[in-house]
Amino acid sequence: SNEELSEGRIHFQNSIKRHALLNSVLKKSNNSARYGINQFSDLSPKQFKERYLTVQAEAAPKFDINRPGIHVKTS
């Protein structure tokens, strides 16, 4: 719809501003991460998070260098 297109354009413009910020404050070196336009540029950060960042995180037990055996969840 026109509304979705318009919204996508706004998100795209915002993403370009975001890329400029991310790239400008980086320590410049040949292997630093680069940020720019990709398939997610017309999504807002909220939409991106809702669609793609869906893991339910669980805390894992701390690795003990003295007991590096297998931890298996029991409940």
Added chain:
Amino acid sequence: YPPRFDWRDSGVVGPVQNQKGCGGCWAFSVVGAIESVSAKEGGKLQQLSVQQVIDCSYNNQGCNGGSPDEALYWLTQTKLKLVNQAEYPYKAVAGICQYFPQSHDGVVVKNYSAHDFRTHEEEMMSILVEHGPLVVIVDAISWQDYLGGIIQHHCSSHNANHAVLITGYDTTGEVPYWIVRNSWGTSWGDSGYVYIKKGDNMCGIAENVAAVFV
């Protein structure tokens, strides 16, 4: 262990997948690890069914999200045989679980480990080399705009929200980094891969690390 190591060099890492509009990264990461470890243990590298895990792992929420730990727990408890992707293809939407007889060919997960390696990324390297690619959970908020290079800044470790697969590492350059396979297709990042600085728990990469045993 070597200064540079990548399971892709051993031919045991499958191609980058694309989860499309389905929030099933948790299943892609787990199935990717199982494929690799199974191939490493002498089986052939085959693409296993992500859709089977999405549809059948009842303790997760299909395309609405899930936990790699829960999926691995479910796989070890049920001894479910993970079938080939061709037999249970990916649809990018959750559906009804399709059952296969125990006599059917498939890969069974015998065990898994999950640890927080926050201050032990060196040991993570040895686990990777010894056991195979590792399933990790990261904070991927800043990955929306990633094009390539080593992520060294702008990646918090406060809110793990995405599951991926570490296939290797490289400590030979100025910035040591993890080599990570994502599931957003080959047009994202560096042909579907992302590189994350090693040693600072960047993006929370060391906080929940799972190894699979088949």
